[in-house]
Amino acid sequence: MMVWVAWLAAALVFASFFMKTIVPLRTMAIASNLAFIAYALLGWGQGVFDKVLPILVLHGALLPLNLWRLHEVRRAIRAVRGMQQAGPDADFLTPYMQPLRVPAGEVLFRLGEPADKVYVLRSGRLRILEFDRTIAEGELFGEVGVFREAAQRTGTAVCDTDCELMWVPAAKLLELFYQDQRFAFLIARRLSRYA
Numbered sequence: 746m747m748v749w750v751a752w753l754a755a756a757l758v759f760a761s762f763f764m765k766t767i768v769p770l771r772t773m774a775i776a777s778n779l780a781f782i783a784y785a786l787l788g789w790g791q792g793v794f795d796k797v798l799p800i801l802v803l804h805g806a807l808l809p810l811n812l813w814r815l816h817e818v819r820r821a822i823r824a825v826r827g828m829q830q831a832g833p834d835a836d837f838l839t840p841y842m843q844p845l846r847v848p849a850g851e852v853l854f855r856l857g858e859p860a861d862k863v864y865v866l867r868s869g870r871l872r873i874l875e876f877d878r879t880i881a882e883g884e885l886f887g888e889v890g891v892f893r894e895a896a897q898r899t900g901t902a903v904c905d906t907d908c909e910l911m912w913v914p915a916a917k918l919l920e921l922f923y924q925d926q927r928f929a930f931l932i933a934r935r936l937s938r939y940a
Contacts, residue, residue: 747787754780767924768822771815778808822925838865838885838918842911853902853910860890860898862912869908875900888932891915 757777764770785801788794821841842865847853853864856875864887871880880886880902890898896915922929 747784747791750780750784750787754784767818768815771811771818774811775808775815778804778811782808818924821921838863838913838921839911841917841921842913845910845912847904847908847910849904849906849908851904853904853908854887854898855901856898858898860887860893860896861915863887863891863915863918864902865911867909867911869910870905871902871908871910872905873900873902888918891918892932 754777757773757780761770761773761777764773781800781804785794785797785804788797844867845864847869849869853871854860854862863885865885866880866882868882871886872878873880873886878900886902887898890896893899922932
């Protein structure tokens with residue numbers, strides 16, 4: 746029995762390498778954690794527990810981590826799906842965003858700088874100089890640079906008044922983009938406005 750459980754655990758780990766998206770990958774990792782834990786516990790009854798104890802410790806530690814990561818991914822997917830009810834702007838990103846206040850006259854980012862954040866203007870007036878474009882309150886902006894090949898800013902953002910913003914790291918935006926096709930479609934639709 747113990748040998749079959751070991752082969753099952755190994756097969757689950759092997760299968761996880763064929764998963765193309767994160768939810769099945771995490772699910773497969775959890776299944777393999779459970780199989781390896783069962784294998785180690787079976788070793789107790791076989792008199793080899795001391796030899797399989799590292800396996801039990803490793804997978805006992807990985808199981809809650811994988812469960813937590815799966816919970817986070819599902820929460821992110823629910824948030825992205827919920828964005829469709831929130832409209833075309835960025836309310837769905839709020840759980841992942843940090844607040845930022847920028848005084849009037851300050852430059853938020855400059856043309857050519859790394860695009861490492863995406864912003865939502867909560868209040869104030871902000872302009873993208875190169876396009877003479879005023880950002881509306883509640884509008885998502887800065888995403889164009891994130892999706893450019895060089896990941897650089899395509900313009901300079903200046904606060905005309907004191908601005909309250911929210912920002913999300915570009916890495917989180919990209920993670921959401923790759924995890925949910927509907928979110929990817931929404932971003933593609935937004936980016937097509939600038940084409």
